[in-house]
Amino acid sequence: MKLNSTIARVTDRIRERSAPTRSAYLARMAEAAGNGPNRAHLTCGNQAHAYAAMGDDKDALAEGRAPNIGIVTAYNDMLSAHRVYENYPEHIREVARKVGATAQVAGGVPAMCDGVTQGQTGMELSLFSRDVIALAAGVAMSHNVFDTSLYLGICDKIVPGLIIAASTFGHIPAVFVPGGPMTSGLPNDEKAKVRTRFAAGEIGRDELMAAEMASYHGPGTCTFYGTANTNQMLMEFMGLHLPGSSFVNPHTPLRDALTAAAVERAVSITALGNSYTPVSEILDERAYVNGLVGLMATGGSTNLVLHLPAMARASGVILDLQDFEDISNSVPMMAKVYPNGLADVNHFHAAGGLGYMIGQLLDNGLLHPDVKTVMGDGLAPYRDEPKLINGELTWVEGPKDSSNDRILRPASDPFQNTGGLKQLNGNLGRGVMKVSAVSPERHMVEAKARVFKDQLDVRTAFKNNEFTEDTIVVVRFQGPSANGMPELHSLTPILSVLQDRGLKVALVTDGRMSGASGKVPSAIHVSPEAAQGGPLARVRDGDRLRVDAVAGTLDVLEDGFDARTPVTEDLTANRFGLGRELFENFRQSVGNATEGAAVVI
Known part of the structure; x- marks a missing residue:
């Protein structure tokens, strides 16, 4: 061939x-x-x-x-x-x-x-x-x-x-x-449902713990x-x-x-x-x-x-x-x-x-x-x-046919014709989105921004019922030089709840979401990161943003955006505790996310 x-x-x-x-x-x-x-x-x-x-x-x-x-x-x-x-x-x-x-x-x-x-x-x-x-x-x-x-x-x-x-x-x-x-333990979709119900306050921690232990067993x-x-x-x-x-x-x-x-x-x-x-x-x-x-x-x-x-x-x-x-x-x-x-x-x-x-x-x-x-x-x-x-x-000789076409299909009859990874470019920088689990109608979201510097702040806003309209959640200062680029996977249940309530939501971040990211459109690894003065540091609450995995764009739709002065953030709290003090040189020398966020290569 x-x-x-x-x-x-x-x-x-x-x-x-x-x-x-x-x-x-x-x-x-x-x-x-x-x-x-x-x-x-x-x-x-x-x-x-x-x-x-x-x-x-x-x-x-x-x-x-x-x-x-x-x-x-x-x-x-x-x-x-x-x-x-x-x-x-x-x-x-x-x-x-x-x-x-x-x-x-x-x-x-x-x-x-x-x-x-x-x-x-x-x-x-x-x-x-x-x-x-x-x-x-x-x-x-x-x-x-x-x-x-x-x-x-x-x-x-x-x-x-x-x-x-x-x-x-x-x-x-x-x-x-x-x-x-x-x-195999508790099916992953059942575990995800329990997490979403917990995030929505419908069940207690005892039920959540039981589900997690049955899954990772x-x-x-x-x-x-x-x-x-x-x-x-x-x-x-x-x-x-x-x-x-x-x-x-x-x-x-x-x-x-x-x-x-x-x-x-x-x-x-x-x-x-x-x-x-x-x-x-x-x-x-x-x-x-x-x-x-x-x-x-x-x-x-x-x-x-x-x-x-x-x-x-x-x-x-x-x-x-x-x-x-x-x-x-x-x-x-x-x-x-x-x-x-x-x-x-x-x-x-x-x-x-x-x-x-x-x-x-x-x-x-x-x-x-x-x-x-x-x-x-x-x-x-x-x-x-x-x-x-x-x-x-x-x-x-390996199998010539899939034994379950709900899980595995031939290349001639796939679940999707493409691999589901999109590069995004625009005046907000360069990032990626995994769309393989995102419904097609959610591949483009245009909405006002809510800007956060920490995923815990998003959780607090959610508990206070502050998300009442279509929203693009911006979580910045989460890149490799800011704080080591942690996964923001704990946002998935929260954003899923908002999406299930009928809102159009998306996430834009210079952090990462891992292989466990799912049905919420998420523009991740955005580079240059906010801590390096990247465009994310110029976004304000209420700015109109467009995240478009179809066109491959990531933009702020506001006049004068490029002329704004980037905000800075006091990141000293990221330098100490649980070993973080040992990694200051890593944060100072790490490369861009688009190049692998590497220190030693």
Whole structure:
């Protein structure tokens, strides 16, 4: 199948734009790879320190002939998704020994849960944790004793941070190892209804708590299609997971077999063998375009609009919002997973999952088929699905048809003809809107503005019944340099209630809304941010605003707007408490949201 012309054009544009940075990156990786296996250059004293605690593996490590795997783990037992990683290192070491290799935990990285910090002060560290994770993984890998690597991470900032680190050490092969989603609990739409009723004051906190606990109930990734599961999809579309491994539940024989196979694959692609496949050769512009296609086809998290440019830049690939929009306009949305639909990721996986979707997109010329992956040359193996047959892991031909067309449809008969992500430009700046769950009649909202500097102020106004007409809620000074760009997900129930009351409402913010944003039109990541004197800082209560996802515009409809002096805000309260004082340098040096809001890249 010939490659879709838009996919080819966008890829060529990215390649041309990235030529200087990509060539410089590849030159650095070639130089590092040319030095040979890292351990050969360490002194005896260096090596003795590295192997002192390795017991029966000492001899194999000292001889330097067996591949040594570096494990970077985001394990902690507060995150349900990462709780499953607790015993992975021992499992990995056992498998490594069986295939003539060794494995060491190179280091751990922090993994915070946005679900815990949602609406709390700690959320102001969330986005910056991506860069901390990249730095921590870099420290882990800097010991220079690893021939290959396994990255254990799943959730929101963890995978992007690990990708930045893996790309920085791009001369070393890497396999990303998922943990899988928790089994299905209370349906996500039922949970959302309970949240909306609580926001409206119809039920008490005891009923809300019961619903939340029934939804988030066990080990594994949360089952809605937010940032964590979007990350898992990306790792498969971009060739860093084993095929079909993203959405297999934890603590099952198939999950354990896939983890063992990841170890074996990591060992087989080192420079010590004949199938050397470093990360630098996998994560090129084609891999990132494939990731963008997956994002649009699945209706994935808007957080990846921030993360993908930062991830790509680490391997010399420069992405722009225009790339997102052009691909969105050319890729059909084939999945309906909450919040875009009623199903969860377990239902999606059962309906055919990523294997079916990748096959469909390949057959329709919407993916680059000739990329490198951890499986070798070409994306075709990712059409297949893993099975345990007589106790042996094997990959069989993936499904040719969806088993539930209310969840997953073919590319020829999608839920929508486009991916549902819109770029917005106007005199308010540049931002994005996810419209895949927004009713078409709400894609354009024109109304008076109510301006807030904090989401808590919006909640107070709501409780005081101040929203009585169509309103565009502007929440500013929420960008990366103002306060770390926290998610404003707690606004969703409030705005949903107003919308259900018959009002036309929209949100405009330099903050973010995550993969859990839903049916309320939300112009997010608006840049330049208010704290940098961006246009949002000139908006006043009562200004007429237009948010138009059809035309792709974001404007204030008032004469003289551009001549106004931007307001300033006292942001000193954002600098202290719950660790915020440690991140002042991050707030001062962070880049624009349109470029990934990155600190270290």
